[in-house]
Amino acid sequence: MRSIVYGRAVRALMGASSVVLLACSEQAAAPVAPDGPTLEAAPPSVAFGIWRPGPGECSAAIHDRYSTVGPDGKRYPTWHPPVDPLTGCSFGHEHGRDPRGSALYREVGDLPFGYVNEQLDVAGLGLRRHEDHVGHKIEWENDIVLRSGGGAGQLLEVRCDVMTKLHQGTHSKDAFTNNLHELNYHLRCSDRTEMHVALLTAIGRPGEFERTCGGTVTVGPATPVNSPAGGGKRRIPDWSCVESKVLVPEGRGSDFGVLHESWETHSEVRSAEGNRVLASFDPYFQVFRPSRYFDPRQPDGVARPAALCTHQEHDGRRARTKECDPVQQAVSGGAFTMLPFDDPRSPFNGARRQVDINNNKVRNAGGPRVWYTDPFGRQGRRDPFPGSVRQVLSAIDNDYGVGLGGPVIGGDRPYGGTGTRAPN
Amino acid sequence: MRASRGAPARRGATGTTVLLTVLLGALLTVLWPFVAAAQPARDTASRGLATPAAIRRDASAFARRVGLWASAGLGRGSAGLTCPACQDTQSPALTAQFAVGGRVHERFHVGVTMWNWLDVIGDGVDRTARGLEVIARHYPSNTSRWFLTGGLGTSRFAIDDGDARFHASAPSLSLGLGWDLPMRGVVLSPMLAITSSTGGPLRSDRTGNAIAEDARLGLWRTTLSITWF
Known part of the structure; x- marks a missing residue:
C-alpha cells in the first residue's frame, strides 16, 4: 500500500513536471517564420502557393513563409498557426496541433504538405493527384498507452509517441469520390516499434463513400479515374442522414452527431520482393461538425450544415438543437437570418477532430530500417527510384497475434481559433 | 472501432491446473496416514507419554539422517513482473515445488529444486512462473x-x-x-520463500520481439513440503 502511494506520488510529480516541460517546450516552440534564403532558392512544388486568402485574412506572402524544403529539394507548405503571431492576421484555416511539441519532431521535422502527391507525378504510374491546402491536419500525442484487445491487455501495455498528418478535406466535394489522401504516420514505442511513413493512403473504393447513417453512396468517377481501391472507408453524412436525424418535428431534438465524418484508414508498406507487408497501421480520423454533407440535389453534391439551421421543411420539420444557436443569429417573424457557411461564427468548420490509434504492426525483422516505396507504400526496395518515398521501419516483428490499440487523441482540442472558418 | 475477438482459447493452463490438482491429491493421499498417525501421538503426548526430550530426540535423529532426499510441496504464492510495460497485478495463486538433494554436512544440505506458480486471472489469461535452482539449506544447529x-x-x-x-x-x-x-520417516516442512530475478527482456513467443527490455520477477510463496530421506 505504501509503495502504491509512493508510486502515485512519483507519478503525480512526473505528471506535474511533464506539464511544466510541455509548457516550456510549447513556449520554446513559439511560432517563428522560417528562414527565408534557403527556402527562396528551392523550386516550388505543386502544393506551394495554392492557398488564397479571403477578405481581411493574411496575405498569401505571409502564408507562404510557412514552408519547408522536402526530400526532393522543392518548397512545400507546412504547418502554421491559425493566426500569424508576427502580424496578428488570421489565415482562416488551421492545420491541427503544432508539431514542434511532439517528441518526434526533432527527427521528423516540418512536414512538407503534398510531398507524396508530388512524387506520384514522377512515379510513372500514370496517376496524378493533388489536394488542396487547408485539408492537411496534424495530430500528435506523446507517451500514449497502447494495449491489446485481448486479456493480456490488462497486464501489459506499450507506450508510444505518435504523430499523424492526413489530408482530410471536409469542406468540398473532393472526398465524395476521391479515396487517395496523403498520410504521414510517425510512431515510436517502448517495444521498439518505430515507423516513419508517408504515402497516399487509399481509403475505401474510389467514386463512392459510406453513408454515416449506413449504406454506400455511389457518386461518380474519382480523380484520378484509375485510383486504386484500399482498405478502410470514408464515412460521410448525406441528405438522407440529415433528413432522418437532423430535421425533426416539434418535440424532438436533432441528432447532429450524424454530421460526423470518420475516415477509417488501413495502410500498408509492402516490399517489391514477394509483395510482403512490412508494416501496417489503421488510424481512424474523425471530424465533428464538418462544413459539408452530400446532397445529390446540389450541382456539385455539396450541401452546408450551417444552412440546416435556417431551413424548414414544408411539414414544419427543422433542426432543433443548441448547435444552431450561433447560426440562428436572429429570429424575426419566424424567419431565421441566414449565416454564410464560411462565416467564422459557424460551428460547422471542421476544426473538431480526433484520431484513433489502432493496430500498429511492423514485420521487418532482419530487414533494413530504410525502404523506398512508390507513393502508395508499395514496391518497397532498398534503393531509391523515380517517384519513390523514403520510409523508415524498425527492424523488428511486433505482430504479437493481437492488435495493439490506443487512446483517442485530439478529441479534447478544438482547433478553431480566431477567424477559423470553412473551408478549413 | 477495433475488431472484437472471440473468447481466447485456453491452452496450457488447463493442463497445468489438472497436473497440479493431481499432484495436490497425491500429496494429500501420501500425507494423510502421517497426519492421522500424528494425531494419536499428540494425544499420547497430552497424556504425558511423550516428552519434550523425546521430540528433541526425533529431531536429532532427523538431523543425523544421511544420503539423498526428495521432496514435494504445494502452497500459495503471489508473483508479478516489474517492467515499463507491466501492470501491477500481484495476486495469490497456486504453487508447487519439487526438489532432490543430499546432505553434505549435518547442518548443510544441497539440492536442485523446481518450483511452479500458476495464476488464472480471468478473461482467458494465465500467468505462470517457474524456476529451476540449485539450493542450499542450512540448520543453525544439529538439533x-x-x-x-x-x-x-x-x-x-x-x-x-x-x-x-x-x-x-x-x-x-x-x-x-x-x-x-x-x-514416521518423512518430514513435513512449512516454508516461506521469496524469489527475485535479474532483469530480462519480456518477449513475444510469436515474434521474439521484446515488449519490455528489463522485466524483473518478484515472487513470494508459502509451501508445505514432504521430504523423504
Whole structure:
C-alpha cells in the first residue's frame, strides 16, 4: 500500500513536471517564420502557393513563409498557426496541433504538405493527384498507452509517441469520390516499434463513400479515374442522414452527431520482393461538425450544415438543437437570418477532430530500417527510384497475434481559433 | 472501432491446473496416514507419554539422517513482473515445488529444486512462473528444526491469453525460511520463500520481439513440503 502511494506520488510529480516541460517546450516552440534564403532558392512544388486568402485574412506572402524544403529539394507548405503571431492576421484555416511539441519532431521535422502527391507525378504510374491546402491536419500525442484487445491487455501495455498528418478535406466535394489522401504516420514505442511513413493512403473504393447513417453512396468517377481501391472507408453524412436525424418535428431534438465524418484508414508498406507487408497501421480520423454533407440535389453534391439551421421543411420539420444557436443569429417573424457557411461564427468548420490509434504492426525483422516505396507504400526496395518515398521501419516483428490499440487523441482540442472558418 | 475477438482459447493452463490438482491429491493421499498417525501421538503426548526430550530426540535423529532426499510441496504464492510495460497485478495463486538433494554436512544440505506458480486471472489469461535452482539449506544447529534456504538458478514468467503470449527468462535468486516436523520417516516442512530475478527482456513467443527490455520477477510463496530421506 505504501509503495502504491509512493508510486502515485512519483507519478503525480512526473505528471506535474511533464506539464511544466510541455509548457516550456510549447513556449520554446513559439511560432517563428522560417528562414527565408534557403527556402527562396528551392523550386516550388505543386502544393506551394495554392492557398488564397479571403477578405481581411493574411496575405498569401505571409502564408507562404510557412514552408519547408522536402526530400526532393522543392518548397512545400507546412504547418502554421491559425493566426500569424508576427502580424496578428488570421489565415482562416488551421492545420491541427503544432508539431514542434511532439517528441518526434526533432527527427521528423516540418512536414512538407503534398510531398507524396508530388512524387506520384514522377512515379510513372500514370496517376496524378493533388489536394488542396487547408485539408492537411496534424495530430500528435506523446507517451500514449497502447494495449491489446485481448486479456493480456490488462497486464501489459506499450507506450508510444505518435504523430499523424492526413489530408482530410471536409469542406468540398473532393472526398465524395476521391479515396487517395496523403498520410504521414510517425510512431515510436517502448517495444521498439518505430515507423516513419508517408504515402497516399487509399481509403475505401474510389467514386463512392459510406453513408454515416449506413449504406454506400455511389457518386461518380474519382480523380484520378484509375485510383486504386484500399482498405478502410470514408464515412460521410448525406441528405438522407440529415433528413432522418437532423430535421425533426416539434418535440424532438436533432441528432447532429450524424454530421460526423470518420475516415477509417488501413495502410500498408509492402516490399517489391514477394509483395510482403512490412508494416501496417489503421488510424481512424474523425471530424465533428464538418462544413459539408452530400446532397445529390446540389450541382456539385455539396450541401452546408450551417444552412440546416435556417431551413424548414414544408411539414414544419427543422433542426432543433443548441448547435444552431450561433447560426440562428436572429429570429424575426419566424424567419431565421441566414449565416454564410464560411462565416467564422459557424460551428460547422471542421476544426473538431480526433484520431484513433489502432493496430500498429511492423514485420521487418532482419530487414533494413530504410525502404523506398512508390507513393502508395508499395514496391518497397532498398534503393531509391523515380517517384519513390523514403520510409523508415524498425527492424523488428511486433505482430504479437493481437492488435495493439490506443487512446483517442485530439478529441479534447478544438482547433478553431480566431477567424477559423470553412473551408478549413 | 477495433475488431472484437472471440473468447481466447485456453491452452496450457488447463493442463497445468489438472497436473497440479493431481499432484495436490497425491500429496494429500501420501500425507494423510502421517497426519492421522500424528494425531494419536499428540494425544499420547497430552497424556504425558511423550516428552519434550523425546521430540528433541526425533529431531536429532532427523538431523543425523544421511544420503539423498526428495521432496514435494504445494502452497500459495503471489508473483508479478516489474517492467515499463507491466501492470501491477500481484495476486495469490497456486504453487508447487519439487526438489532432490543430499546432505553434505549435518547442518548443510544441497539440492536442485523446481518450483511452479500458476495464476488464472480471468478473461482467458494465465500467468505462470517457474524456476529451476540449485539450493542450499542450512540448520543453525544439529538439533534445530528451523532452517534457512537459498537458491540460485533461472526463472521464467509467462503471460498467455490464448492469442498473445509473452515470456521473460532471467537468472533468479531465492531465499527462504522453514521448519521441519519429523513424522514416521518423512518430514513435513512449512516454508516461506521469496524469489527475485535479474532483469530480462519480456518477449513475444510469436515474434521474439521484446515488449519490455528489463522485466524483473518478484515472487513470494508459502509451501508445505514432504521430504523423504
